[in-house]
Amino acid sequence: MHSDLVLPLAQAYAEAHSTPEDPLLSAIAAHTREHHAHAHMVSGHLQGLFLTMVSRMLRPRRILEVGTFTGYSALCLAAGMPEDGILHTIECRPEDLALARSYFDQSPYGSRIRSHGGDAMEVIPGLQECWDLVFLDADKVNYIRYHEMVLPLLRPGGWMIADNVLFHGQVLEDPVKGRNAKAIDAYNRHVRDDARVEQVMLTIRDGLMLIRKKSELA
Numbered sequence: 746m747h748s749d750l751v752l753p754l755a756q757a758y759a760e761a762h763s764t765p766e767d768p769l770l771s772a773i774a775a776h777t778r779e780h781h782a783h784a785h786m787v788s789g790h791l792q793g794l795f796l797t798m799v800s801r802m803l804r805p806r807r808i809l810e811v812g813t814f815t816g817y818s819a820l821c822l823a824a825g826m827p828e829d830g831i832l833h834t835i836e837c838r839p840e841d842l843a844l845a846r847s848y849f850d851q852s853p854y855g856s857r858i859r860s861h862g863g864d865a866m867e868v869i870p871g872l873q874e875c876w877d878l879v880f881l882d883a884d885k886v887n888y889i890r891y892h893e894m895v896l897p898l899l900r901p902g903g904w905m906i907a908d909n910v911l912f913h914g915q916v917l918e919d920p921v922k923g924r925n926a927k928a929i930d931a932y933n934r935h936v937r938d939d940a941r942v943e944q945v946m947l948t949i950r951d952g953l954m955l956i957r958k959k960s961e962l963a
């Protein structure tokens with residue numbers, strides 16, 4: 746998928762000059778590629794390292810991930826938590842969540858990762874936390890709703906990252922076609938026009954929106 750948006754040679758060069766993939770993450774990626782019909786959804790080496798680096802910089806005590814899949818990105822984000830950090834992750838497909846859970850339990854972060862099954866729209870309101878970092882990576886048609894639901898619970902000065910904001914390049918078409926691409930395009934405009942946040946869209950993989958809740962907003 747990312748070969749459409751990122752020059753394959755540049756991708757390979759960047760991977761060759763970045764820290765090698767952690768063996769557990771390699772195992773998750775390999776198993777997902779071999780056994781999962783939607784293997785392209787896994788974050789992968791470079792994006793995973795980026796998430797880890799952001800988490801290491803922020804040292805977030807409370808992380809929310811919306812869209813666990815097979816657990817790759819959750820483990821990348823968990824790597825930057827302090828000792829008392831907790832990551833909550835939500836997945837609606839029980840078989841994916843069970844697989845992710847098995848990987849969490851093989852990692853150093855197992856006891857600090859809370860995995861929740863169900864529809865994120867229903868699970869999020871039950872999590873009474875003040876989030877330091879939120880990773881949006883579930884159903885694209887609900888990104889605006891997740892943004893609105895989570896922003897009040899985000900610590901002032903806290904961070905949100907949204908994946909797939911280039912949606913395989915489909916948001917670049919004129920007119921934008923398809924339900925998901927239209928939803929992502931609407932989300933991108935929603936964030937751009939939201940005075941409560943500042944943001945930068947990064948052209949990593951399928952596009953990542955890095956958002957900061959302005960700290961002057963309580």
Ligand SMILES: C[S@@+](CC[C@H](N)C(=O)[O-])C[C@H]1O[C@@H](n2cnc3c(N)ncnc32)[C@H](O)[C@@H]1O
Pocket residue numbers: 786787788789811812813814815816817818819835836837838841863864865866882883884
């Ligand atoms: C792109 S994948 C997540 C990839 C994962 N974050 C990673 O980087 O490896 C999106 C996941 O969100 C899940 N999902 C979609 N809609 C959801 C919802 N409403 N509630 C919870 N999970 C949902 C899907 O089942 C899928 O596993």
